[in-house]
Amino acid sequence: MRLSTPHDRPDHGWSVAHHHRRDTTSMRVTHGLPLAGKTTLGIGGPAAVFADLQDLADFPEFVALADAFPGAPTCLGAGSNALVADAGCSSPVLRMNTRGVRFVGEAADGRTLVEVQAGHPLSDLVDTSVGHGLIGMEMLAGIPGTVGATPVQNVGAYGQEISDMLVEVRAWDWVSRRHVTLDAATCGLGHRTSVFKGSDRWTLLTVVFALRKSALSAPVTYRAVAERLDVSVGSRVPSDEAVQAVLAVRRGKGMVLGCSDADRRTVGSVFFSPEVTSAQARWLQDEGASINRFPDGTSRVSASWLMRRAGFALGSQVAERVRVSYLHHTLVADEGASSAGFTEAIGIVVQRVLEHTGIRLKPEVDFLGDWP
CATH class of the missing domain: 3.90.78.10 (UDP-N-acetylenolpyruvoylglucosamine reductase, C-terminal domain)
Structure with a gap:
């Protein structure tokens, strides 16, 4: 397992241990907020405390808030894979609403490294990567949710999944109470699972992917998508055409x-x-x-x-x-x-x-x- 603290790598200007309180905060905290409206199922009771985090600089304030409660908090992204209990949630609920995509270098195999905030919409990242001539995510078009949820579930569809492109995640470890960086191997990615699935130990903050430069998509391996494109299975097509075909197949379902x-x-x-x-x-x-x-x-x-x-x-x-x-x-x-x-x-x-x-x-x- 690879773990690093903020002293081992750039810390983007913040850490819980050395945080200096700012005069203002963009984190909104609400008590007794119904969670039904925060999920795509529209089901669930209230959160005792609900914090909407839009800037990672404010995350230390959420850690201080969560310290007043027993156990680890609950993290909620877009709520597209969540069933909230009718009784709600007595532990603090963190809504990851952070946004941002950065191109941060090149991997040893020539792929482009992309660092993404955990609250960034996956659909937007797919569009951004395709728009920059990068492939690896085009078959994930139309999947709802946030980027931070993708390693948890090892999200995948139509022949691509997050394990194909994940490099590392940066997270807060509620057990060791520090920032950690876990490489892809440590994340234990399997079929729609990972070390994060079913665990409240980590809150994911940023994710780094490696995407390949190409004008053509990855091979189209699913028959329904190939038929929509009118190509044979295994063909490669312009990546924006692959996105539209995937969206059409998903809409049909x-x-x-x-x-x-x-x-x-x-x-x-x-x-x-x-x-x-x-x-x-x-x-x-x-x-x-x-x-x-x-x-x-x-x-x-x-x-x-x-x-x-x-x-x-x-x-x-x-x-x-x-x-x-x-x-x-x-x-x-x-x-x-x-x-x-x-x-x-x-x-x-x-x-x-x-x-x-x-x-x-x-x-x-x-x-x-x-x-x-």
Whole structure:
């Protein structure tokens, strides 16, 4: 594990240990703020303390604020993968709203190093990188959320994932109580997971990626995207055309925020694509399922295919105010939904898929707050 303090590398002018209070702060602190409006599901109770951080220079003030509470705080980016408990959150909630992209040099392999603030929107970073002739993120177009959340989930889609380009993250370690820098190997990136997933030890502050200069995209490896582009799988196309094709495919599934008013309260994929054995893969392929190989060497089947196989129809009600999307086999919330109802729906889907296929789904969504 590689750990460094601010004395080991440039500190961007701030550190908790040597912070001099400024006369003004841009961090807004609110007590009892309902968290439902801060998530794309629109579900959840209030935060005892909610801090909106827009400048990393103010982060030491949040550390001082969090010290008044037991345990580590909860970090919330865009709330696009979060299910907040109906009871809310008694620990401080930090909304990472920092913005900024810097080109900071060149890696040994010639790729361009890009440092990004954790609160920066991922969609904006995709557009920025493509606009500067850099590839590596074009297949991530349309994924909501912040850059700081991408290593946590090892975000990926259509043949690309964060592990392909991550160099390091800079974070605050609530255990050692100092700034640390973790290289990509230390982050333990796997299929939609990392050392950060399910842990409250670190708050990610900045992320460094290595992106390659090219006018053409990475090879198009997913058939649906290739068909949209009218090219063969493995082809390379202008990166902006790849972005538009990915967005079109995602919109067709209702997987771009705002593209479907009826399904707007969503977290996208509620379940991981489960790993399957060779025997299961053969059976599933015989049944018409598409089996995909992932960079971690696993074979996985689509959770949406399993839901369809288990008899869940598009738009069908699963629990109170929770149903299957009209466009894609995933769960969405209707007006008046609760976190209790959404978790009930998750359990119903898991059980029915297990009964019909013998495969157990695992929720991908992050459960935040005070659960019973």
